[in-house]
Amino acid sequence: MVKHLNRLLAALSADDLALLELGFEKVDLERRYVLETPNKAVDNVYFMETGVASVVAVNGRGERIEVGLIGCEGMSGVTVVMGNHRSPHSTYMQIGGTALCISAADLRTAMSQSPSLQRLLLHFAQIFMTQAAQTAVANGRAKLDERLARWLLMAHDRVSDDEVQLTHEFLSVMLGVRRASVTTALDALKKRGLIEVRRGGITVLDRDAIEKIAGSFYGVPEAEFRRLIG
Amino acid sequence: MVKHLNRLLAALSADDLALLELGFEKVDLERRYVLETPNKAVDNVYFMETGVASVVAVNGRGERIEVGLIGCEGMSGVTVVMGNHRSPHSTYMQIGGTALCISAADLRTAMSQSPSLQRLLLHFAQIFMTQAAQTAVANGRAKLDERLARWLLMAHDRVSDDEVQLTHEFLSVMLGVRRASVTTALDALKKRGLIEVRRGGITVLDRDAIEKIAGSFYGVPEAEFRRLIG
DNA sequence: TATGCAGCGTACGCTTCCGTACGGAAATAG
DNA sequence: CTATTTCCGTACGGAAGCGTACGCTGCATA
Numbered sequence: 001m002v003k004h005l006n007r008l009l010a011a012l013s014a015d016d017l018a019l020l021e022l023g024f025e026k027v028d029l030e031r032r033y034v035l036e037t038p039n040k041a042v043d044n045v046y047f048m049e050t051g052v053a054s055v056v057a058v059n060g061r062g063e064r065i066e067v068g069l070i071g072c073e074g075m076s077g078v079t080v081v082m083g084n085h086r087s088p089h090s091t092y093m094q095i096g097g098t099a100l101c102i103s104a105a106d107l108r109t110a111m112s113q114s115p116s117l118q119r120l121l122l123h124f125a126q127i128f129m130t131q132a133a134q135t136a137v138a139n140g141r142a143k144l145d146e147r148l149a150r151w152l153l154m155a156h157d158r159v160s161d162d163e164v165q166l167t168h169e170f171l172s173v174m175l176g177v178r179r180a181s182v183t184t185a186l187d188a189l190k191k192r193g194l195i196e197v198r199r200g201g202i203t204v205l206d207r208d209a210i211e212k213i214a215g216s217f218y219g220v221p222e223a224e225f226r227r228l229i230g
Numbered sequence: 231m232v233k234h235l236n237r238l239l240a241a242l243s244a245d246d247l248a249l250l251e252l253g254f255e256k257v258d259l260e261r262r263y264v265l266e267t268p269n270k271a272v273d274n275v276y277f278m279e280t281g282v283a284s285v286v287a288v289n290g291r292g293e294r295i296e297v298g299l300i301g302c303e304g305m306s307g308v309t310v311v312m313g314n315h316r317s318p319h320s321t322y323m324q325i326g327g328t329a330l331c332i333s334a335a336d337l338r339t340a341m342s343q344s345p346s347l348q349r350l351l352l353h354f355a356q357i358f359m360t361q362a363a364q365t366a367v368a369n370g371r372a373k374l375d376e377r378l379a380r381w382l383l384m385a386h387d388r389v390s391d392d393e394v395q396l397t398h399e400f401l402s403v404m405l406g407v408r409r410a411s412v413t414t415a416l417d418a419l420k421k422r423g424l425i426e427v428r429r430g431g432i433t434v435l436d437r438d439a440i441e442k443i444a445g446s447f448y449g450v451p452e453a454e455f456r457r458l459i460g
Numbered sequence: 461t462a463t464g465c466a467g468c469g470t471a472c473g474c475t476t477c478c479g480t481a482c483g484g485a486a487a488t489a490g
Numbered sequence: 491c492t493a494t495t496t497c498c499g500t501a502c503g504g505a506a507g508c509g510t511a512c513g514c515t516g517c518a519t520a
Binding site: 055057059060061063065066067068078079082087088119122124125126128129130132133135136137140141142167175176215216217220223224228 | 285287289290292293295297298308309312313314317318319347352353355356358360362363364365366367370371372384406407444445446447450453454458
């Protein structure tokens with residue numbers, strides 16, 4: 001039996017997995033690929049294998065900011081799990097990768113047939129909600145270097161090696177700050193030898209030290225994941 | 231038949247309501263009363279009638295900040311609806327009031343007996359999640375006056391008259407800023423004639439103008455509520 | 461090999477909000 | 491009625507991050 005790269009699928013029973021696998025299609029998702037559009041029905045749900053997607057909100061001034069991050073530990077389309085068809089946020093790939101795609105209709109059917117499947121996906125929805133809440137905490141209370149550290153750790157958790165491939169520009173959208181502020185903050189980490197910065201990529205060198213900077217702004221949803229899914 | 235003050239209960243069918251009403255107990259909730267404690271099992275769930283409760287997170291420095299607001303449109307214990315027993319946040323009364331209280335166990339039983347009840351409560355959970363996400367947006371992108379306007383509007387939606395009873399100190403915890411910053415920001419609104427400020431209370435005089443200040447930082451979860459629950 | 465562009469480093473004045481703090485006014489208790 | 495506590499108004503220096511902008515560099519294309 002093939003082990004799934006996606007940690008939600010890896011946690012499912014063989015029966016529940018079988019319910020989903022009929023509808024699965026493996027897809028490549030390039031950077032900037034749009035998984036969900038605000039207030040439009042969600043047609044497909046993606047169980048990420050590699051790569052990272054962001055859930056992003058836009059305000060009235062056209063400014064964007066990230067409210068959630070999804071990688072191999074999760075899925076897009078949490079709204080579908082909650083019995084809904086759309087959400088006010090957009091979701092797109094931040095770092096390219098692959099995923100198993102299933103139609104929202106097929107997922108709904110599978111969930112209605114298996115309480116244990118529904119249970120697991122609802123648990124993930126709660127973790128995702130906790131992530132959004134902790135993002136609110138970080139945005140309200142943390143300094144830029146702490147928020148940057150938090151984001152790097154969350155991204156690091158979701159990539160296979162130590163390299164996070166993205167530009168300062170993208171990162172600035174995630175954090176809701178200027179591109180120049182990101183450059184400066186990254187430079188501070190670089191000078192302390194905690195990361196390596198290249199054009200279009202950041203390599204994590206000293207994760208422990210970065211965790212110290214992030215402090216309690218990192219780790220709450222991650223602990224919930226371990227508790228609820230394992 | 232008695233109409234329920236709580237808007238979730240008001241939206242339920244007679245059958246679903248009957249499932250819950252056996253377990254209900256009407257309770258008075260004073261300001262500062264704690265409904266949920268971080269990482270402890272949730273014993274009771276409250277369908278608010280009057281008053282306002284806050285879901286609050288604490289960071290490693292002991293600073294607090296609000297991630298969600300609950301009034302007559304909702305319930306505490308969203309975590310129970312998602313099939314869980316606890317959450318990393320605390321919930322307590324911000325403005326005293328009354329609620330219908332039901333044990334988490336009874337709520338779980340009722341939900342398992344009625345898919346339509348589960349559906350409605352899940353819809354509320356999604357609205358609550360949207361609120362947390364929008365709080366992240368506001369904390370990351372909005373200026374203090376915008377966030378204050380947003381909070382006043384959300385509180386105003388949840389009280390019967392135009393008076394919101396709370397101190398600057400409480401409000402500063404909600405917004406995650408200094409008490410003095412709240413005083414200054416309120417003063418600016420007062421000078422424009424949009425609110426009246428008294429010791430321990432704020433009266434909304436010109437809601438439309440306050441909505442203009444809040445801009446798109448207010449209204450997203452409210453629209454979701456209308457769409458999903460009505 | 462030249463050209464263009466996306467991405468990065470840096471700089472400067474400015475705004476917002478913080479940390480701290482002091483004093484006065486309104487409510488509450490003795 | 492006095493004492494005490496809670497709450498509110500205000501002030502000042504300072505830090506963080508913004509808006510803007512200019513120039514350099516690595517990579518891709520022709």
